[in-house]
Amino acid sequence: MTARIDPKRYLQLGGVAPAHSFNGSTTLAYLQSKGFGDNYLEQSRVAVGRGAGQDFVFEPGTANYCDFCARPLMGGEFDLLQDGRERCVTCSRTAVTTHEEFVLLYQEVRRNLEVIFEIQFNVGITVRMENAKTIARRTNERFEPTAGFDPRVLGFGSKTANGYELYIENGSPKLPSIQTMAHELTHIWQFRNWDESAIHAKYGARNHLFIYEGMASWAMIQYLYSTKETDFASREAAHTRARQDEYGAGFRLFEERYPIRVDGRVLRETPFKHKLPL
Numbered sequence: 011m012t013a014r015i016d017p018k019r020y021l022q023l024g025g026v027a028p029a030h031s032f033n034g035s036t037t038l039a040y041l042q043s044k045g046f047g048d049n050y051l052e053q054s055r056v057a058v059g060r061g062a063g064q065d066f067v068f069e070p071g072t073a074n075y076c077d078f079c080a081r082p083l084m085g086g087e088f089d090l091l092q093d094g095r096e097r098c099v100t101c102s103r104t105a106v107t108t109h110e111e112f113v114l115l116y117q118e119v120r121r122n123l124e125v126i127f128e129i130q131f132n133v134g135i136t137v138r139m140e141n142a143k144t145i146a147r148r149t150n151e152r153f154e155p156t157a158g159f160d161p162r163v164l165g166f167g168s169k170t171a172n173g174y175e176l177y178i179e180n181g182s183p184k185l186p187s188i189q190t191m192a193h194e195l196t197h198i199w200q201f202r203n204w205d206e207s208a209i210h211a212k213y214g215a216r217n218h219l220f221i222y223e224g225m226a227s228w229a230m231i232q233y234l235y236s237t238k239e240t241d242f243a244s245r246e247a248a249h250t251r252a253r254q255d256e257y258g259a260g261f262r263l264f265e266e267r268y269p270i271r272v273d274g275r276v277l278r279e280t281p282f283k284h285k286l287p288l
């Protein structure tokens with residue numbers, strides 16, 4: 011016996027009519043109401059399909075930008091936070107709020123970093139959510155919201171007697187949280203694997219930040235491309251490239267030596283493979 015199955019009608023299971031108890035459109039609506047169909051994975055897939063690696067260009071002065079993902083804000087479709095920051099609808103929806111969600115995300119980023127860059131952390135790292143005020147105080151950043159994109163540090167890492175601690179801003183959306191984790195974990199890798207005095211001897215102590223922040227910025231952007239967060243990656247790359255500080259200048263140095271791979275292929279050369287990266 012041969013049953014011809016039309017793949018478009020797989021629910022009919024070999025030609026049998028769909029079960030009466032199964033209501034396709036209600037099921038679809040139910041799944042969509044639970045967040046399926048428009049989650050960040052789907053958005054990444056759509057972005058990949060739309061053409062990976064196209065450079066994002068800022069249009070200064072013409073629009074407001076989300077302070078978390080740098081997407082232009084359309085009409086009234088955004089939240090104005092108490093401290094003046096503007097957050098787009100997508101970022102509001104993906105804010106990481108529970109501790110469990112946060113720890114799972116952290117574990118995923120750590121694992122991905124190890125795979126993408128062929129490294130091992132081999133060290134205890136405590137990860138904590140903190141409020142924006144504490145983060146700003148501990149990183150000595152000043153924050154003054156404007157209509158444009160207001161970049162700021164969403165976290166920091168520090169060394170303690172018991173290992174390392176990683177602080178990330180409470181309520182940050184998923185992608186900026188991931189990016190911050192990748193950036194700060196790169197610093198922890200640097201602390202563990204680089205000989206600071208050798209780095210200073212080669213590049214000069216006054217260039218410390220160019221080397222350390224340049225590589226951490228390079229790694230976070232390469233991480234985003236390697237995990238197919240192409241839209242967000244190209245916005246962050248454009249923004250970082252345009253920065254006039256050590257982060258921007260350092261990123262440009264690293265990008266020149268280690269061109270960013272936007273196509274998701276295996277990385278041949280990365281700064282993680284060198285004691286003296288440039």
Ligand SMILES: [Zn+2]
Nearest residue numbers: 076079098101
């Ligand atoms: Zn946003």
Ligand SMILES: [Zn+2]
Nearest residue numbers: 193197223226
């Ligand atoms: Zn940094």
